[in-house]
Amino acid sequence: MSEMNEFTPDLFELIDEEGNKKQFELFDIAEINGEQYFAMLPAIEDDNFLDSDCELVILKSVEEDDEEILVSIDDEDEFETVSSYFMERLQDAFEE
Structure with missing residues (x-):
């Protein structure tokens, strides 16, 4: 990986239900309990990012038809466990 790419954020385009x-x-x-999870924040698209919702989106990686896809977490207990982990990591990142 080149030095320039080390500091480039990994961007994902997500499509909601609508x-x-x-x-x-x-x-x-x-990786939590043998499953892989991704935590994402809305990309900064303009100068008003401080006024926007900064929701943390957490998705689970699953394999479907030999392809990795990211899906929402439907199980409440699973979501609570994973979101608690990522919220703690997010809080630690902001404290640094």
Whole structure:
């Protein structure tokens, strides 16, 4: 990897249930209980980012038809465990 790419954020385009596309920046990846999860924050798209919602999106990696896809977490207990982990990591990142 070149030096220039080391500091370039990993961006993902996510599509919600209504078909709306939005850019997200990868914050963290973690393996929890044998599953892989991705935490993302909305990408900064303009100068008003401080006034926008900064929701943390957490998705689970699953394999479907021999392809890795990211899906929402439907199980409440699983979501609580994973979101607690990422929220602690996010808080630590802001304290640094």
